[in-house]
Amino acid sequence: MDRAGLIHVELFRRGFYLTAGLTADGSSTIIPMLLPVLGAGAAAVLAGYHSMAPRSQWFGRAFCGVARGSRQMAFTFDDGPNDPHTLNLLDVLSKHNVPATFFMIGRYVRLRPDIALEVKNRGHIVANHTFTHPFLTFASSSSARSELEQCRAALTDAVGEHSTLFRPPWGARRPGILRTVRQLGLQPIMWSVTGFDWDAPSAEYIQKKVAARVRGGDVILLHDGGHKAFGTDRSHTVKAVEALLTRYKGEGYEFVTIPEMMSRQSALLH
Numbered sequence: 498m499d500r501a502g503l504i505h506v507e508l509f510r511r512g513f514y515l516t517a518g519l520t521a522d523g524s525s526t527i528i529p530m531l532l533p534v535l536g537a538g539a540a541a542v543l544a545g546y547h548s549m550a551p552r553s554q555w556f557g558r559a560f561c562g563v564a565r566g567s568r569q570m571a572f573t574f575d576d577g578p579n580d581p582h583t584l585n586l587l588d589v590l591s592k593h594n595v596p597a598t599f600f601m602i603g604r605y606v607r608l609r610p611d612i613a614l615e616v617k618n619r620g621h622i623v624a625n626h627t628f629t630h631p632f633l634t635f636a637s638s639s640s641a642r643s644e645l646e647q648c649r650a651a652l653t654d655a656v657g658e659h660s661t662l663f664r665p666p667w668g669a670r671r672p673g674i675l676r677t678v679r680q681l682g683l684q685p686i687m688w689s690v691t692g693f694d695w696d697a698p699s700a701e702y703i704q705k706k707v708a709a710r711v712r713g714g715d716v717i718l719l720h721d722g723g724h725k726a727f728g729t730d731r732s733h734t735v736k737a738v739e740a741l742l743t744r745y746k747g748e749g750y751e752f753v754t755i756p757e758m759m760s761r762q763s764a765l766l767h
């Protein structure tokens with residue numbers, strides 16, 4: 498199915514069987530079907546990537562927005578810093594005077610600490626997205642701890658003090674990993690809306706994906722970089738953000754950082 502192969506995690510959940518393929522480019526497929534062979538309400542979920550359903554509680558609770566109908570919206574950008582797309586994105590955000598939250602990959606921060614610093618200097622939130630972007634569901638607690646600590650050190654060296662927010666790569670997590678996250682003083686952050694921008698064919702595609710899911714109070718997942726390679730083209734994302742900001746500002750939305758969203762309203766935890 499793909500170079501990375503199928504990733505299977507068995508969970509028990511109501512009557513559905515999900516199988517998810519994690520592809521090498523970070524996209525995924527999820528095929529839900531009824532699973533008649535498991536009796537008494539038990540069912541297995543084979544989960545990967547998105548099944549790491551951002552709203553699922555099976556892996557432990559993590560912030561993913563505030564109550565529906567809120568006029569707040571938080572843009573989050575993963576897998577940077579990246580050149581030139583992170584800086585292009587910063588220009589779009591500055592133009593609209595909108596703050597955002599950036600979950601950075603530590604090894605890219607080591608590569609371009611200047612871009613990470615520029616993100617912070619423009620008033621955005623800098624946050625941890627591990628050092629090498631591993632699939633933490635299958636990581637040992639010690640290797641997960643090392644990933645988080647290495648990213649934190651890279652961020653500290655590049656920008657100094659930064660947020661305690663953490664987003665697991667692909668949203669993949671399990672209770673043991675979340676214990677490690679919390680032991681390190683980090684807060685796990687998920688999302689409620691994704692732009693599916695990792696292999697989007699156009700900016701319009703990303704805009705449609707986001708618009709289809711926005712309900713107010715949302716945490717929007719987009720990418721200014723790519724976990725596979727530094728320099729991944731994110732021009733579609735930059736263009737989509739420009740259009741989305743124009744649209745939702747016109748509709749009266751207020752754009753906030755994750756810490757702002759967490760502090761002002763009761764959180765939705767998933």
Ligand SMILES: [Zn+2]
Nearest residue numbers: 575576666667
């Ligand atoms: Zn990522």
